[in-house]
Amino acid sequence: MKIGVCLKQVPATDTRIRVNADATAILTDDVKFEINPYDEYALEEALQLKAAGKATEVITFTLGGADADPRIRDGLARGADRAVRIDDPALAGSDALGVARALAAALKAEGVGLVLAGRQAVDGDGSAVPAMIAELLGCAQVSWVDKLTIEGESFTAQRAAGGGVREVVTGSLPAVVTTDKGLNTPRYATLPGIMKAKAKPIAVKKLADLALDASSVGAGAALVSFSNMGQPAARPAGRILKGDSASVVAELVSLLHNEAKVI
Amino acid sequence: MGNGILVYCEFENGSPRKTAYELLQKAVALGAGPVSALVIGGGDTSTLGANGATRVFQVDAPQVASYSTGAYVKALAAGIAASGAATVLAAASSPARDAFPRLSARIGAGFGVEVTDLRNEGGKIVGRRPVYAGKALVDVNILSAVGLFTVRPNSFPVAAASGGSAAVVAVDAGLTDADVDVKVIDRVAPANKAIDLTEADRIVSGGRSLKTKEQFDEVLRPLAAAIGATVGASRAAVDAGLAGHGEQVGQTGKVVNPSLYIAFGISGAIQHLAGMRTSRVIVAVNKDADAPIFQYATYGIVGDLFEIAPLLTAELRKHS
Numbered sequence: 020m021k022i023g024v025c026l027k028q029v030p031a032t033d034t035r036i037r038v039n040a041d042a043t044a045i046l047t048d049d050v051k052f053e054i055n056p057y058d059e060y061a062l063e064e065a066l067q068l069k070a071a072g073k074a075t076e077v078i079t080f081t082l083g084g085a086d087a088d089p090r091i092r093d094g095l096a097r098g099a100d101r102a103v104r105i106d107d108p109a110l111a112g113s114d115a116l117g118v119a120r121a122l123a124a125a126l127k128a129e130g131v132g133l134v135l136a137g138r139q140a141v142d143g144d145g146s147a148v149p150a151m152i153a154e155l156l157g158c159a160q161v162s163w164v165d166k167l168t169i170e171g172e173s174f175t176a177q178r179a180a181g182g183g184v185r186e187v188v189t190g191s192l193p194a195v196v197t198t199d200k201g202l203n204t205p206r207y208a209t210l211p212g213i214m215k216a217k218a219k220p221i222a223v224k225k226l227a228d229l230a231l232d233a234s235s236v237g238a239g240a241a242l243v244s245f246s247n248m249g250q251p252a253a254r255p256a257g258r259i260l261k262g263d264s265a266s267v268v269a270e271l272v273s274l275l276h277n278e279a280k281v282i
Numbered sequence: 283m284g285n286g287i288l289v290y291c292e293f294e295n296g297s298p299r300k301t302a303y304e305l306l307q308k309a310v311a312l313g314a315g316p317v318s319a320l321v322i323g324g325g326d327t328s329t330l331g332a333n334g335a336t337r338v339f340q341v342d343a344p345q346v347a348s349y350s351t352g353a354y355v356k357a358l359a360a361g362i363a364a365s366g367a368a369t370v371l372a373a374a375s376s377p378a379r380d381a382f383p384r385l386s387a388r389i390g391a392g393f394g395v396e397v398t399d400l401r402n403e404g405g406k407i408v409g410r411r412p413v414y415a416g417k418a419l420v421d422v423n424i425l426s427a428v429g430l431f432t433v434r435p436n437s438f439p440v441a442a443a444s445g446g447s448a449a450v451v452a453v454d455a456g457l458t459d460a461d462v463d464v465k466v467i468d469r470v471a472p473a474n475k476a477i478d479l480t481e482a483d484r485i486v487s488g489g490r491s492l493k494t495k496e497q498f499d500e501v502l503r504p505l506a507a508a509i510g511a512t513v514g515a516s517r518a519a520v521d522a523g524l525a526g527h528g529e530q531v532g533q534t535g536k537v538v539n540p541s542l543y544i545a546f547g548i549s550g551a552i553q554h555l556a557g558m559r560t561s562r563v564i565v566a567v568n569k570d571a572d573a574p575i576f577q578y579a580t581y582g583i584v585g586d587l588f589e590i591a592p593l594l595t596a597e598l599r600k601h602s
């Protein structure tokens with residue numbers, strides 16, 4: 020079985036954000052990019068499944084420009100066998116569904132049996148692309164998985180289902196599984212890994228290679244648009260309470276009760 | 283082109299969750315046509331009308347007794363079609379967060395994820411949501427006939443119900459056992475049934491400075507119990523084993539939106555702020571007067587948490 024890992028680059032989480040002139044997106048010129056942290060869990064899980072003999076090949080899939088190649092190389096250096104990057108001018112302005120269409124087409128073309136993706140990409144925090152891929156592939160999906168086992172054609176996964184409830188679920192492959200923190204501890208690339216990665220291929224695909232019609236992706240096919248991007252209003256300056264411990268605590272409780280009215 | 287707003291109302295133990303009322307009342311306030319409710323599974327729907335629904339669309343079948351993506355997406359699609367609504371709202375909690383993106387792809391409806399605000403712009407509902415860990419906000423405009431939004435819990439106030447009743451319309455989604463694509467084979471409820479962090483109205487959080495799990499439990503949990511708060515933690519605290527994975531607040535943990543967030547010995551790293559910066563009132567207790575958390579705190583105490591926390595617990599008990 021081949022495992023497909025969706026791998027996206029996102030701004031490092033401590034990056035300062037600047038908004039572009041038409042307030043639709045951020046400026047990316049001096050932003051430092053990283054592999055989306057949840058995609059690191061996805062890649063690690065795929066590599067562990069392969070090491071356990073549950074998979075024959077780990078392929079990463081990225082939709083993006085050549086500027087994503089250093090992150091893709093990082094994935095190869097950690098142990099992915101090869102990479103597919105989808106890049107076509109017609110993809111510009113795609114919304115989550117457009118991105119999912121392109122990724123689904125590429126995953127399908129490779130005959131991937133298990134798709135591992137992040138719970139969310141920590142740029143737009145969209146949490147949408149993987150479930151859309153599952154719909155387009157017509158297969159099962161499981162979100163926020165922190166324990167995964169594969170047995171033959173079936174999977175068993177554990178997930179936090181909200182309200183503190185833990186669920187154990189089972190279904191058959193092919194499936195799309197999204198990762199949560201706790202699934203594993205991602206490895207870093209080693210020097211030999213980095214050397215080996217230099218020889219591993221990154222296949223760049225155009226829409227035509229995926230038999231995708233340009234009208235199904237890009238701004239023209241988008242179901243949503245973004246506008247009016249701005250910084251959140253600054254929080255009003257807070258108040259530091261002064262005095263000995265007993266009196267600041269008394270003052271705090273009185274403020275929470277009388278001023279903020281939260282207790 | 284549809285009309286009005288449909289609210290997918292989540293149920294727990296046979297009754298609507300608070301988020302159902304929050305969204306029904308907001309839907310009425312948006313003034314974009316009739317408001318209806320969508321219920322999947324059984325339960326007491328009698329309070330939905332009083333909170334603003336004029337009709338309740340209900341899909342009930344054995345296949346939706348517990349959640350599975352396949353059956354729920356099908357049920358949601360059928361409910362939306364029956365309602366004819368132009369906008370569908372759901373709380374951004376477990377079922378909708380899993381089902382809505384797939385639903386969006388299935389019915390070709392634009393999807394705004396985890397919005398924290400909604401407005402009516404000439405009849406079109408526009409969502410606003412945080413992106414880049416809350417460092418920016420952006421409007422989500424729907425370009426399709428139907429628009430879907432998940433809404434972060436506690437984004438809107440809940441007032442007392444103001445009367446009214448709703449007719450219940452049964453919807454047949456044509457569910458079969460084949461729709462239950464992923465089967466739940468075990469569910470483990472938490473030992474102490476605290477409110478889920480993402481929905482909690484009060485949170486008491488601790489950082490790595492609590493040092494041991496024993497101290498974390500002794501110092502913070504009684505304080506949280508005194509005001510009915512849910513316990514949260516920084517990632518450093520979780521990684522050090524002081525608190526559970528499910529208790530982590532932040533960009534790679536839970537995003538919370540309470541009216542009161544009390545942070546003990548948390549420095550206020552950007553990834554932690556990403557999870558809690560929309561809290562209405564933030565209290566920070568930290569021995570370092572220059573800790574970044576103080577820039578976001580409504581009230582700050584510079585001091586040793588091991589001294590402050592027990593005093594605060596005692597003082598809060600007097601109030602409850």
Ligand SMILES: Cc1cc2nc3c(=O)[nH]c(=O)nc-3n(C[C@H](O)[C@H](O)[C@H](O)COP(=O)(O)OP(=O)(O)OC[C@H]3O[C@@H](n4cnc5c(N)ncnc54)[C@H](O)[C@@H]3O)c2cc1C
Binds near residue numbers: 531550551
């Ligand atoms: C990709 C990525 C994702 C991340 N995701 C998250 C996330 O989701 N959530 C998260 O929280 N972090 C996250 N982090 C980690 C984050 O950057 C910080 O390392 C973490 O939040 C720090 O936790 P802390 O505040 O407990 O510890 P520290 O930063 O070490 O701060 C400890 C604080 O306690 C104070 N203190 C010490 N002793 C006392 C005392 N006795 N009384 C009072 N105050 C005291 C100190 O002055 C200090 O301010 C992430 C990091 C990365 C790189």
Ligand SMILES: Nc1ncnc2c1ncn2[C@@H]1O[C@H](COP(=O)(O)O)[C@@H](O)[C@H]1O
Binds near residue numbers: 135136146147
């Ligand atoms: N452009 C992309 N290239 C590769 N994978 C992606 C891309 N966008 C989203 N994904 C995958 O989908 C997950 C969730 O992304 P999102 O829905 O944008 O939050 C990410 O963690 C990735 O695994």
